[in-house]
Amino acid sequence: MTIQDWFEKRKEAQLERRKIEARVDEDTSPSLWTKCVHCGTQILISDLEENDNVCPVCDYHFRVNAQTRIKQLFDENTFEELFVGIKPTDPLEFTDTELYVNRLSAAQEKTSLNDAVITGVGEIEGHKLATAIMDFDFMGGSMGSAVGEKVTKLIEHAIEEKLPVMVVTSSGGARMQESALSLMQMAKTSCAVSKLDDAGLLYICLLTEPTFGGVTASFGTLGDIIIAEQGARIGFAGRRVIEQTIHQSLPSDFQTAEYLLKNGQVDIVSKRKDLRKNLANILSLHKL
Numbered sequence: 001m002t003i004q005d006w007f008e009k010r011k012e013a014q015l016e017r018r019k020i021e022a023r024v025d026e027d028t029s030p031s032l033w034t035k036c037v038h039c040g041t042q043i044l045i046s047d048l049e050e051n052d053n054v055c056p057v058c059d060y061h062f063r064v065n066a067q068t069r070i071k072q073l074f075d076e077n078t079f080e081e082l083f084v085g086i087k088p089t090d091p092l093e094f095t096d097t098e099l100y101v102n103r104l105s106a107a108q109e110k111t112s113l114n115d116a117v118i119t120g121v122g123e124i125e126g127h128k129l130a131t132a133i134m135d136f137d138f139m140g141g142s143m144g145s146a147v148g149e150k151v152t153k154l155i156e157h158a159i160e161e162k163l164p165v166m167v168v169t170s171s172g173g174a175r176m177q178e179s180a181l182s183l184m185q186m187a188k189t190s191c192a193v194s195k196l197d198d199a200g201l202l203y204i205c206l207l208t209e210p211t212f213g214g215v216t217a218s219f220g221t222l223g224d225i226i227i228a229e230q231g232a233r234i235g236f237a238g239r240r241v242i243e244q245t246i247h248q249s250l251p252s253d254f255q256t257a258e259y260l261l262k263n264g265q266v267d268i269v270s271k272r273k274d275l276r277k278n279l280a281n282i283l284s285l286h287k288l
């Protein structure tokens with residue numbers, strides 16, 4: 001980008017911000033507005049939703065839940081949910097500051113989901129694919145037995161039906177309340193991906209903000225093609241933990257989608273508005 005381009009872009013952004021600020025004065029009803037966590041601009045929630053939950057001023061990509069993601073990515077009314085009946089259990093009868101079963105019920109009530117992933121089959125610009133979409137609002141998108149089981153069942157279903165698979169990740173990692181049972185999901189899902197590979201079927205990973213821990217270390221980064229959404233943070237351990245371990249400070253863009261692209265860990269960094277088009281291109285190129 002030249003200085004002139006940069007200047008024009010900034011001017012446009014300022015103008016847009018002034019327009020938005022003017023509208024704030026007209027209507028100050030708090031429930032209609034939200035604040036961009038990146039640039040601080042007040043945005044009408046309806047404007048934000050219309051813009052795919054991307055800030056119209058600074059292009060910050062807000063985190064979206066699994067249902068919204070389905071709406072944004074799939075052709076209308078084509079997504080059919082599968083394995084709805086798989087629900088989390090509490091085999092260890094775990095409790096920390098609260099009972100695990102209580103945490104589960106609270107998350108279920110908050111998200112209307114049984115667990116942190118929705119699995120199903122849908123179409124993107126007419127291309128059919130099996131998909132698992134994680135939801136960070138459900139206990140930080142953590143992977144317990146039910147999440148691992150649903151992802152595995154979905155991949156097995158795709159092998160039977162000869163469908164490509166896409167996982168949309170958003171996760172803090174394995175679910176500590178299920179201890180080793182959560183960690184086992186890493187091996188289980190990885191084995192399923194390996195079988196998908198043996199069957200010669202396409203596997204796409206779409207990494208969204210944030211993707212960390214056991215999900216990054218298993219089915220999240222085994223894709224034939226790995227796409228990261230613009231601005232997403234992706235890693236295994238968190239930045240602070242790494243800095244304390246190696247006693248070095250890390251680059252400011254460390255663990256961002258853009259940093260990972262520069263270093264060969266992901267293949268594409270995509271803006272949200274381009275995702276459908278990019279996915280449709282990839283699916284059409286790999287059509288059986």
Ligand SMILES: [Zn+2]
Nearest residue numbers: 036039055058
């Ligand atoms: Zn912003």
